[in-house]
Amino acid sequence: MSVWHAAPEASRRWAGIRGVLAGLLDLIRPHRLSGLVLLAGLLLETGYETAFRYSLKVLIDEAIVPGKWRLLILILVALAVGAVLVQAATIGCNYLWARV
Numbered sequence: 001m002s003v004w005h006a007a008p009e010a011s012r013r014w015a016g017i018r019g020v021l022a023g024l025l026d027l028i029r030p031h032r033l034s035g036l037v038l039l040a041g042l043l044l045e046t047g048y049e050t051a052f053r054y055s056l057k058v059l060i061d062e063a064i065v066p067g068k069w070r071l072l073i074l075i076l077v078a079l080a081v082g083a084v085l086v087q088a089a090t091i092g093c094n095y096l097w098a099r100v
Helices: 010-012 016-064 071-100
Strands: none
Touching: 010 016
16 A cells, blocks of 8 residues: 555544644654754754844944943953854754754
């Protein structure tokens, strides 16, 4: 029997949204740890993007215009360190994604 022609009992099992979600959970279950690591990496990337965009506002409004050079350097160093950490996490997630 071809993979594409499922038995009638299998098609009934996948009927409805609950059946689809249950079937997906069965497929994902062996990859729980990998999925959690990938989710953490995604949250880290998203958090950095959000912080980066907000920091541009802070950089202009509170550091450059008033001339607070220490704050400017602090923000730029924090952005650089964050960029390195996020890139390392991204490379790790890409490696993990290729294995899954």
